[in-house]
Amino acid sequence: MNSDKLLLDGTRVAHQIQQDLAIRVSQLAAKGIQPCLVTILVGxxxxxxxxVRMKGNACRRLGIQSRRIHLAQTTTTEELIAVIHEMNQDSYVHGILLQHPVPPQIDERAAxxxxxxxxxxxxxxxxxxAQNAFGEASFPSCTPAAILAILDDYQIPIEGKHAVVIGRSPILGKPVSLMLLNRNATVTICHSRTVGLDHIVGLADILVAAVGKPAFVQGSWIKEGAVVIDAGYNSGNIGDxxxxxCLTKSSAITPVPGGVGPVTIAMLLKHTVDAAEKVGQ
Amino acid sequence: MNSDKLLLDGTRVAHQIQQDLAIRVSQLAAKGIQPCLVTILVGxxxxxxxxVRMKGNACRRLGIQSRRIHLAQTTTTEELIAVIHEMNQDSYVHGILLQHPVPPQIDERAAxxxxxxxxxxxxxxxxxxAQNAFGEASFPSCTPAAILAILDDYQIPIEGKHAVVIGRSPILGKPVSLMLLNRNATVTICHSRTVGLDHIVGLADILVAAVGKPAFVQGSWIKEGAVVIDAGYNSGNIGDxxxxxCLTKSSAITPVPGGVGPVTIAMLLKHTVDAAEKVGQ
Structure with a gap:
């Protein structure tokens, strides 16, 4: 392996974020506030x-309270929304995470x-x-936020670079595209209907793969020296x-596991602490 | 001029939309409903x-009521919002348009x-x-909606095409990019910090120029056969x-004036009639 190639170590980045958070959690504790994340699992x-268990464990290790609500597979949209409203009202709760996907009878968007x-x-x-698209979100989606955090931690320039994102989901492809755009990257968004994907991927200075297909992006597609961010997670610990x-051609690359995944969880914790601090102000 | 080149005639498209709307307005009149658009001009x-006058005239020609509210240059954010709240409550009002830009003392986003x-x-x-980004908006921004309406009227395929958008404003560049993406184009978003803009523009099957600089996009940049949508309007009737x-190289192009502009106004009218029909249901 080329010695100047960067292995983008998400475990290290996550650890560093969590070390900062531990200080902030103890400062909140001194004020009598414990950040609390509610995770809601349906089915x-x-x-x-x-x-959900991983997120709960990560909370507890950091002194963040983790409340777990587990609802039956047969829960209705109305029942789920009633629980969410209760958590909205509960002043001890700072963050609410609804684990998706939810069972098919539930209107996920309404929830x-x-x-x-x-x-x-x-x-x-x-x-x-929308706040995120306009560059003013308190809590951008965690995986997009994690991707930016990794790039920033390694001081990888974004402005003026051509970023290619494969995937256009509401919580990953679209928001990360807009975040990179707001950081002055030129951004191309690709997807399953893209024609000539290999050629377009070859334009990328920064490639974000968020497509949900194991080992989909081929080494032959990417430009020599590209930064490769693998936001996929497929069964068997295989990324997208x-x-x-890709390692041989990239200048920097995230592994799976140990890349975007741990930083995503760190971002969830960070947002929960941010929320608790806002309430504590 | 090549005879198979398409001049994308926005005036004709707008006229056709308005003819359809006239029928719908008369159907609403039979139910005792007159669509009403309030335009708010500050300063x-x-x-x-x-x-604002053009929009008001377009309404009246179609039998849509146009109420014009003209507030002083010194209006505060609170005063403006109070007027907007009043219009929200007024059941005779179906659409509210706040003309921008507003004077600098006003928080435009809050308004x-x-x-x-x-x-x-x-x-x-x-x-x-956000609804528009997720493909489910009742009322997408009018200029992006107009661009899609022109492409659709001329049956220009979008799916699988590479669309390049120059501009990233909240009401034009960003929403039109997301609308083209939702129609299965591969979308590249460029802006003032884009490096190698000429090269990227040269990739476009469909180019949307929304940059606000007169005659900015050069003929030498575009690919032979590209579809060119000029969403710019600069003083002296000059587009972007x-x-x-660009005419000599494109397969289809919108003129300025008579391209995107008239269809933008038609979309505003259409959304107002849509809103009135929803209330009338």
Whole structure:
């Protein structure tokens, strides 16, 4: 491996963020405030249970209270929204995370929209999306925020660079594209209907893969020296990027696991502490 | 001029939209409903006065009621918001347009946000922006909607095409980029900090110029056969595109005037009628 190649170590970045947060959590404790994140899980999807448990554990390690609400698979939209409203009203709760996907009978958008903007630490509401698009969100979606945090930690320039994002989901592809745009990158957004994807990926100074297909991005597609951010997570610990093949051509690359994932969780914790500090002011 | 080149005639497209609207306005009249658009102008900017007058005239020609509120240059944010709230409450009012820019002492964003989503026919609220980004807006911003209407009227394919947008404003560059993305274009968003703009413009199957600089886009930049949409309007009836130079290379192009401008006004009228029909249901 080329010695000047950067392995973008998300575990280290996350650890550093959490060290800063630990100080802020203890300062809040001195004021009698404990940040509290509520995670709401509907149904029995094993992956979702794992994610919720990981987030809860990360909270507890940092002294953030983690309240877990587990609702039945048969929960209705109205029942879910009633629980969210209760959490909006609860002054001990600073952040609300609704784990998705939710069961098919639930109107997920309606449930997301029920979350108070002040507690939307996962950046899922429409208002939060728009604030982020206009560069003024308190809580951008956690994965996009994590991607920016990694680039910034490694002082990778964004302004004037051509960023190519593969994926256009409301919580990843679209918001990260707009965040990179607001940081003065030229941004191209690709997706499943893109024609000539390999050629367009080859234009990228910064590539963000958020497509949800294991090892999808080929080493032959990317430009020599590109920065490769793999925001995918597929079963078997496989990202959206053919890591070994892209490693040889990139100037910097995130691994999976240990790249974007841990920083995403750190961002969720950070937003929860941010929310608690705002209330404490 | 090449005979198979398309001159994208916005005046014709606008006229056709307005003919359809006239039928809908008369159907509403039969129910005792007259669509009503309120335009709010703050201060004495001559261009803004012209725009507001043009919009008012277009309403009246179609049988849409046009109420004009003209506030003093010294109006405060609170005073403006109080007027907007009053219009939100007024059941005879279906659409509210706050002409921008507003004087510098006014918090424009706060004023926009005061407009009820149900009356935001100009698509300026954050919620409207997000709904549009997610492909479910009742009232997308009028100029982006006009651009899509022109492309659709001329049956210009969008899916799988590479669209390049120059400009990233909240009411034009960003929303039109997201609308083209939602129609399955691959979208590149450029701006003042873009490096190698000429090269990137040369990738465009569909180019949208929304940069606010007269005759900025050069003929030498564009790809042979590109579709060129000039969303600029600069003093002296000059668009953002060097029209004569781009005409020779494009397969289709909007003129200025007579391109995007008249369709933008038609979209404002359409949204007002849409809003009145929703109330009438």
């Amino acid at each position: 029995d999807d094993p992956s979702s249970e794992t994610y 997301f929209e029920a979350i108070s903007i002040h507690k939307d630490v996962d950046g899922v509401t429409m208002l939060g999306f 990027v053919d890591y070994e093949a | 004495d900017d001559p261009s803004s006065e012209t725009y 926009f946000e005061a407009i009820s989503i149900h009356k935001d026919v100009d698509g300026v609220t954050m919620l409207g922006f 595109v060097d029209y004569e130079a």
